[in-house]
Amino acid sequence: MAALSLFTSWAACAADPKVRDLADLSLEQLSNIEVTSVSRRAERLQDAAASIFVITADDIRRSGVSSLPEALRLAPNLQVARVSANSYAISARGFNNAIGNKLLVLIDGRTVYTPLFSGVFWDSQDVMLEDVERIEVISGPGATLWGANAVNGVINVITRPAGETQGTLLAAGGGNQTKGGAARYGGEMSSGGHYRVYGQYFDRANTEHANGTSVFDDWNSGRIGFRADWGGTARGFTMQGDAYRGELDQALPGTQRISGVNLLARWNRQLAENSSVRVQAYYDRTERTQPGTFAEHLDIFDLEFQHTLRPAASHHLLWGGGYRYAFDRVDNSAALAFLPADRNLRWANVFVQDEIALAPDLDLTLGVKAESNVYTGVEWLPNARLAWKAAANHLLWGSVSRAARAPSRLDRDLFSPAKPPFLLAGGPNFQSEVSKVFELGYRSQPMSAVSYSITAFHHIYDRLRSLEPAPGGGLVIDNKIDGTGNGVEAWGSYQATQAWRLSAGLLELRQRLALRSDSLSTQGVAAEGNDPKHQWMLRSSLNLGRAYELDMTVRHVSALPSPLVPAYTAFDARLGWRVSRDLELSLTGQNLFGPAHIEFGNPATASLVERSVFLKALWRM
């Protein structure tokens, strides 16, 4: 009994920091502590007229995941499927595919989709998860602010400012599938700024087919990087960069190699009380050698400018522009060619958005972006949003938008084999895929311990990518699929006690895609993606006294139709032990119960996702 009451008081302490615990925080961190909300969610979330879910640093730590794609499983409004040890299919509101192209991903303001297929090579994108501040996941279009490709969603990975990652952090872990480690050091510069440097390495084991043979997809990757910040919101400058390389096994004829380097600078200045500017520039180089298929060397230069101002009391105006230049050089193989092999790509955009306070509780946001690309010229990307703050913690919102997925090299320049007669040819007239989107959402925190969000959406798709028979035989890429996507996204959380939090998420999706009447395709619509009708998850985060944390997640994904992938339910758990103020140990298990399952691909050739365990030590000095 005595032991029990001791635990009880410890539990109260953990969620109830004393001055002693707070004194270790920086000024910035102190001013970010929410003192009026139990949920510890970003406050502006309550006001955003969009379907936005924020994965916090604490969510990531408590989930025990060791990679960015696995961390994205925490967002109920994303579909995340593991294709193999080194590849993921990630999407929002459908069209999930290992080469999905309707989701825009940014890491600290740097767009990481490749113009090769307008999607993300998830094996090349990573961050040191311990230094992530939050991941904002917006389902639905974000084209007015983020441009073409933000058709069905935007993921913003945001790392902490260097001032908040001071000192030494060492992380090391190992398990039956992954082994790895990371180190970071942060310090102060004599000029008043702060910096950090980090390095990390991991090795992931092969997966197996259902018949027990190896997929030959083990891989390893190493990454180093830095970030330096001077000043703050009034006047600030940030520089950051990363370099990485990785080796990915494949069945034959040899190991795939990836590498890359990027460097970004961002400058912000407050001009007056309600006026500020931000300028950002970066260089991003990626290399990929896939023996037997292709090799790519891609250099991207990107420049962006934005200005916020308040021309009148009821208007918040945001306008800006950007220019992006890419040199893409491909080494073709006999099996597959991008023609021309080298192409220079350019995108330019201007945008304006005005947030108008129609009444104290009613905000109207109107915005439009014009973005040009080398293939189709200018795309107009408008949106209108209305938010009604029915009461202090209740927000009802609706939106109408147009988003476009501009052509990529895959749509226009891809040929297979490399010489005629082609079995597959890029579409010389391939146009942008267009989506018109209607959304209605409600978000509420009816009491301090309960919050939830519900969004209903209706997407109308025009000119989706199809494969038409070519006049001389083979197939040619065209735009002859139309369709709709309807669904509901909902999530909520309940802080049952100070030490116990329950969260749940639900996704319902009904997609109807059909070939246009003038299509002669025999390929159908299966290549667009393979999506479940429902997906749900339940999470429990429990503090067991001051030193222990127990987190459990059950997630369910219903069957994928074509190719048929059976429904699965997975159970993940993590037990964390704060040994001392500086040392934390954790044991994470994924897919703890039930047989190994596949998450994506043709069941005969897909990778099985098996039970995994991972033991990790985290040491802060």
Place this chain on the structure above:
Amino acid sequence: MINLKSAPLRRWRQLASAWLALIAIAAVFPAAAQSDGDAAVLERRVKATFLYKFLSYVEWPENALPKPNTPFTIAVIGDDALAAELAEFAGGRATEGRSVVVRKVNDPGEAASAHILFVARGENPRLSQLVKATQSKPVLIVTESDGALASGSMINFVVSGGRVRFEISVDAADRRQLKLSSRLLTVALNVRVGTP
């Protein structure tokens, strides 16, 4: 091949028992129930921590810290709980090479020798009197009341977006020969320059 009939059933039983176990664990550890006072407690502790941190981001003139071992003094008027918690933490602790003394004060005369004077909301009506009593002394006056900067406070806490933030009057600090670091100005919600 997976036995499609029994595997899901077994899995569901396992999941159900896992959840039952979880609920049992939660029942054994009934953490302190959430009360309305918790937010106020956290707000007070964050403010106390800020007061302690300000010592590192403000430069006092030499005459305020004549000896290398002159301790920092934080005087608190009108919030005994904050004073007690800050004293419990800061007592015997050194920052910038100096120990920290926390005092509950009531008499304006006692405040004049402090490095930081925190005037709690309840004592705001006496703010002008306190400003006068400490005039020409290098005392950093910190408040938590709307409009306090206009009455001579240098740093005023405000709760904005559910968080404890602060606004700064640079001129009021200048008049007391207090130099506020640029880091402090950066974190501030609002910096006032050129107003009384």
